[in-house]
Amino acid sequence: MLNLKNEALFATKSYIDGEWVGADNGATFDVVNPANGETVASIADLGRAEVARAIDAADAAQANWAAKLASERSAIMMKWYALIMEAQEDLAQIITAEMGKPIKEARGEVAYGASFIQWFAEEGKRIYGDTIPQHQPDKRIVVIKQPIGVVGSITPWNFPLAMITRKLAPGLAAGCTCVARPAELTPMTALALAELAEKAGFPKGVFNVVSGSNSSEMGKELCENDKVRKITFTGSTRVGRILMEQCSGTIKKMSLELGGNAPFLVFDDADLDAAVEGCIISKFRNAGQTCVCANRIYVQAGVYDAFAEKLAAKVAEFKVGNGFDESTDIGPLISKAGKEKVQDHLDDAKAKGATIIQGGTDSDVGELFFTPTVVTGVTSDMKVTQEETFGPVAPLFKFETEEEGVAAANDTIFGLAAYYYTRDIGRSWRVGEALEYGIVGLNTGLISTEVAPFGGVKQSGLGREGSKYGIEEYLEIKYLCMGGI
Numbered sequence: 001m002l003n004l005k006n007e008a009l010f011a012t013k014s015y016i017d018g019e020w021v022g023a024d025n026g027a028t029f030d031v032v033n034p035a036n037g038e039t040v041a042s043i044a045d046l047g048r049a050e051v052a053r054a055i056d057a058a059d060a061a062q063a064n065w066a067a068k069l070a071s072e073r074s075a076i077m078m079k080w081y082a083l084i085m086e087a088q089e090d091l092a093q094i095i096t097a098e099m100g101k102p103i104k105e106a107r108g109e110v111a112y113g114a115s116f117i118q119w120f121a122e123e124g125k126r127i128y129g130d131t132i133p134q135h136q137p138d139k140r141i142v143v144i145k146q147p148i149g150v151v152g153s154i155t156p157w158n159f160p161l162a163m164i165t166r167k168l169a170p171g172l173a174a175g176c177t178c179v180a181r182p183a184e185l186t187p188m189t190a191l192a193l194a195e196l197a198e199k200a201g202f203p204k205g206v207f208n209v210v211s212g213s214n215s216s217e218m219g220k221e222l223c224e225n226d227k228v229r230k231i232t233f234t235g236s237t238r239v240g241r242i243l244m245e246q247c248s249g250t251i252k253k254m255s256l257e258l259g260g261n262a263p264f265l266v267f268d269d270a271d272l273d274a275a276v277e278g279c280i281i282s283k284f285r286n287a288g289q290t291c292v293c294a295n296r297i298y299v300q301a302g303v304y305d306a307f308a309e310k311l312a313a314k315v316a317e318f319k320v321g322n323g324f325d326e327s328t329d330i331g332p333l334i335s336k337a338g339k340e341k342v343q344d345h346l347d348d349a350k351a352k353g354a355t356i357i358q359g360g361t362d363s364d365v366g367e368l369f370f371t372p373t374v375v376t377g378v379t380s381d382m383k384v385t386q387e388e389t390f391g392p393v394a395p396l397f398k399f400e401t402e403e404e405g406v407a408a409a410n411d412t413i414f415g416l417a418a419y420y421y422t423r424d425i426g427r428s429w430r431v432g433e434a435l436e437y438g439i440v441g442l443n444t445g446l447i448s449t450e451v452a453p454f455g456g457v458k459q460s461g462l463g464r465e466g467s468k469y470g471i472e473e474y475l476e477i478k479y480l481c482m483g484g485i
């Protein structure tokens with residue numbers, strides 16, 4: 001299945017303190033390709049004791065890594081960036097093999113993930129402090145920013161490269177060492193990143209990757225070990241709550257990128273073709289398995305039928321297939337549970353009166369594939385409204401007034417991403433300011449970039465990743481108050 005130019009990227013052991021290690025008890029777990037159920041590799045299945053050793057290694061390396069000049073850390077990061085981009089095809093193959101996304105999307109993820117390394121290699125040189133006018137004649141006050149210390153990272157399966165680099169690039173640039181724990185379903189991409197990090201010249205102990213199947217136990221060590229000063233997590237709000245509780249005992253700083261339930265609003269005055277294009281990108285990227293996917297599509301009454309017809313026609317053109325096929329648009333869902341959730345949401349919507357106008361059937365491509373679907377007549381009492389579907393289903397709601405559309409869009413505990421299409425300047429400002437989300441796309445369905453502060457409000461998380469704001473999450477502020485001047 002894999003045809004790697006650099007076989008060293010096919011790593012199956014964890015990377016701790018500059019060494020490739022197996023589990024103490026020799027245990028392994030299998031990574032399976034969701035497109036066909038084939039075993040890709042057997043990976044070292046580490047436990048809590050091994051995670052503790054990785055934390056010790058990061059702790060031991062912390063002072064020297066922080067003491068390096070920003071330019072020295074930057075040079076190593078830029079070498080890592082170059083190696084990742086050189087290995088783009090190999091890394092894309094590994095991503096597609098372990099999580100199924102189309103190879104063309106996987107290539108895009110590698111470039112997107114690498115862009116955070118490039119961005120923060122530079123941003124790390126611009127960690128500025130302050131001088132503050134003294135409050136007494138003999139005092140002088142200076143503010144400095146210092147790396148927070150050892151960082152623990154826990155990331156999901158849906159972007160197995162970009163979620164790690166989006167978190168650890170700012171941390172490494174700020175002078176933090178780290179222990180990364182990737183999802184059980186997709187550890188290989190993270191291990192390949194470690195191989196390239198070693199070649200880039202990261203000193204041992206600075207970047208550690210621990211693979212394992214027991215996320216709960218591994219997470220407890222990261223959360224409860226006092227040597228870890230920060231946890232950065234991307235995943236569901238459910239798990240985010242668990243981690244917050246587990247970190248309370250040691251008062252850890254946290255960055256949480258959690259669940260979403262993105263509304264996508266189309267107003268009467270929108271460019272309908274642009275809105276359809278934006279909806280396609282936002283809804284069906286990664287087979288709908290992203291936290292910023294349009295999860296609820298609200299269309300104003302005057303254009304509802306026309307939009308539904310245009311969207312259904314585009315969705316009908318999608319090719320469902322194995323991610324290694326260059327012509328594939330929609331790959332498999334990640335697991336049986338993921339597919340069952342999609343089917344459950346559709347069954348619930350139909351039972352409550354919705355109409356499937358495109359797709360809605362199982363796919364004959366394979367067990368975990370599902371036909372991209374458009375549903376009309378959706379109402380707020382349906383599961384597709386309350387929960388993230390995390391699959392290729394576009395539920396369309398009709399609304400009458402701007403106020404009604406915005407109120408419906410905000411009627412959720414989540415607040416990660418939202419989208420709206422209008423060509424009216426007044427409406428653009430009113431709706432943009434009224435939407436309770438951390439990220440808002442106006443006339444675009446693709447909002448993700450390293451230059452902007454990605455993150456949610458309400459129960460979609462804490463903190464921001466990317467942009468100049470992203471590095472602040474890995475810094476502590478200290479002021480020196482000098483007397484007797």
Ligand SMILES: NC(=O)C1=CN([C@@H]2O[C@H](COP(=O)(O)OP(=O)(O)OC[C@H]3O[C@@H](n4cnc5c(N)ncnc54)[C@H](OP(=O)(O)O)[C@@H]3O)[C@@H](O)[C@H]2O)C=CC1
Nearest residue numbers: 155156157183184215216219235236239257258259260291
């Ligand atoms: N805000 C954002 O940027 C993003 C949010 N998400 C959200 O994540 C969800 C889908 O991803 P999914 O992987 O299913 O999310 P999960 O929250 O189930 O898992 C995310 C990560 O947390 C780990 N994990 C699970 N339980 C625990 C625990 N008790 N202690 C420590 N770690 C744990 C998982 O490991 P394992 O899988 O090995 O059990 C995985 O590595 C959706 O809600 C989606 O919206 C996803 C991507 C981006």
Ligand SMILES: O=C(O)[C@H](O)CS(=O)(=O)O
Nearest residue numbers: 158159289290291292448
């Ligand atoms: O994991 C996700 O869903 C990502 O955060 C989405 S994005 O950054 O690729 O848009």
